[in-house]
Amino acid sequence: MTRQRERYGELYEDDFGLSALAGKLASATAPDVAQALESAAEVAADCEGEGVVELGADVRYLLDSGLPNETLRAAWLAATHERFDPADFGTDLHGWLTRLAELYPSRPRKRPQVYWPSPPHPEFAEEELRAAVVAEVRVSAAELRRALAHSGVGGTLPATVPEALEAIAGQADGETGLRLFLRVLKEWAVPVGKEQYDRLMELTSEVGYPGPLVHDGLDIQWLPLDPTRRDRSGDFGISVLSERFATYWEEPTAREGVALAATFDDSAETPGTAAALLFEDAVRLLNSPLSADTLTTLWLAVSDRGLNIDQLGIDGRDWLRLIVDVSEERLRDVAPSYTPVVGPVRTALTQPVLEAVDEATPDLATRTVSAHRLGIPGTDAVDAVREVVTHADPDLGYRLFLRLLNVLSVPLTMNQYAAYRALGERFGYGASHVPEAIGHRPLCPGELTE
Known part of the structure; x- marks a missing residue:
């Protein structure tokens, strides 16, 4: 048989x-x-x-x-x-x-x-x-x-x-x-x-x-909780939180949505990793010189207005503090011995990320996030991402850049797609991170055999 x-x-x-x-x-x-x-x-x-x-x-x-x-x-x-x-x-x-x-x-x-x-x-x-x-x-x-x-x-x-x-x-x-x-x-x-x-x-x-x-x-x-270890195959941190708010079938409150995302440890990860990664991203942004308005614009853009914090009276920095609070609550529950930390910024990859952002800026700038209601110009969105890359963390900035490509449905050439995956590998991303983050965007006509 x-x-x-x-x-x-x-x-x-x-x-x-x-x-x-x-x-x-x-x-x-x-x-x-x-x-x-x-x-x-x-x-x-x-x-x-x-x-x-x-x-x-x-x-x-x-x-x-x-x-x-x-x-x-x-x-x-x-x-x-x-x-x-x-x-x-x-x-x-x-x-x-x-x-x-x-x-x-x-x-x-x-x-x-x-x-x-x-x-x-x-x-x-x-x-x-x-x-x-x-x-x-x-x-x-x-x-x-x-x-x-x-x-x-x-x-x-x-x-x-x-x-x-x-x-x-x-x-x-x-x-x-x-x-x-x-x-x-x-x-x-x-x-x-x-x-x-x-x-x-x-x-x-x-x-x-x-x-x-x-x-x-x-x-x-499980190995000791370590947010620098990349065990998961897909996206993580605030970039995946923004995707979740854009796709939730039911609309949770701000706190409920973060609390739910903080529990989504990958099956390969030590319990508490999702919360530790959220905490790290949020603290990096809070410690950066980015203004509350820029942070608000950034969130609204990469979440495709999945949670309109500007309509809820929450500015960008208050939103990040909420993410930190909820992440710490989750860590106290599942990893009480872990002390949340923020690792060093990988500045060596700042320039390659900026080059990728600059190359895509003409396409991003012609589009509008949530064009049907309370639209956000693509130029404002990409400028906010560039500030993250330059003044906060190129890793987080790159993840948010990939997310923005998805939100604005930017078509990619085969060469661009390969370059994005290669840069993701340099950051240690899992195999499915880049394809899922950009949503398998269609290729430009004439580029299929490059």
């Missing part, structure tokens, strides 16, 4: 298949067979009934693997935190899996009719996936044994669980083994270092899993 790989993140919000069933049973209190079967039905019913596809595939891969009952039992008991052992109800693991296979036989997905081309499914060679999962199991083996031994689990379970997970990943199915491995790590609070966590996120991204399947409930050993 060949697994039908999907873009699972479009189907599921979290875990699925046999590992999701194990998680449900692990959180239950002394489940019996009836309750286990009810939980299986819930897993199968996920995603409007499509959950049965992954559940059936997982079960069939284990049954067809030829692995002994003892191996499957060790992995299953660890994944369910020993809450449900089929042996307590007169059957072994093979018998339990056979019953599930009868209820949920393997079948292809019922694909909905679509009227547009669908992007290709994730491709990841099975042997490569199996080897990667086995390698991660071996990385965690010692900590897993310690966690099991510390819990007081008896018998030979502590010594055999890592080998059982290796066997499932290496001899049955890489995906089933990967999800059962993650479930075991979570159930036994096995500490996972940041480097391993990053590898697991990359691995699951390759097979299209939703992020929460990895990070929710995992005991990640």
Whole structure:
């Protein structure tokens, strides 16, 4: 049987298949067979009934693997935190899996009719996936044994669980083994270092899993909070705050909007990083010689008037102080030992940023922010950005410049786009930062092959 790989993140919000069933049973209190079967039905019913596809595939891969009952039992008991052992109800693991296979036989997905081309499914060679999962199991083996031994689990379970997970990943199915491995790590609070966590996120991204399947409930050993470390792939700080206010479906208050943005740590970041980055940007601007009027114009422009602070009686400096206050509140909640700091300005890149701004100024100057209401001339907006680059921080200024390109829908040539990405790399931005910040602006006619 060949697994039908999907873009699972479009189907599921979290875990699925046999590992999701194990998680449900692990959180239950002394489940019996009836309750286990009810939980299986819930897993199968996920995603409007499509959950049965992954559940059936997982079960069939284990049954067809030829692995002994003892191996499957060790992995299953660890994944369910020993809450449900089929042996307590007169059957072994093979018998339990056979019953599930009868209820949920393997079948292809019922694909909905679509009227547009669908992007290709994730491709990841099975042997490569199996080897990667086995390698991660071996990385965690010692900590897993310690966690099991510390819990007081008896018998030979502590010594055999890592080998059982290796066997499932290496001899049955890489995906089933990967999800059962993650479930075991979570159930036994096995500490996972940041480097391993990053590898697991990359691995699951390759097979299209939703992020929460990895990070929710995992005991990640986060690095100390450091806003100079660029772990996220996209935008951050005040530039991404402005984008959020421009696109919020519901209009939050000024404080509510900042508080929400301060919680949006990237899955690769130490909790509190989003707030620390907001704090740093706001303090840099407050410490700069930029006037309150300039700061007001700057915010209204890059947020595309998503929050009209001028209509709310809030000037630019008051707005920044609010951002600082809310960011500090968030940091006290999630990183109480962290003292907010503002690092040194990277002045070496001031001139390259100014050159990029100057080159784009003719296009920006002919446009108007929010032209339909309370318009802001493009010349005023780009002048405010230039002041940030010159007198506050070229990094922040560059991020706000990219944001302004998006707001004013400035078309780019291939050469400009490549240059913007290259400058972003010099600042250490993530791979998706520049494309997302400028909104994938259309290219100028005649420039497609440059």
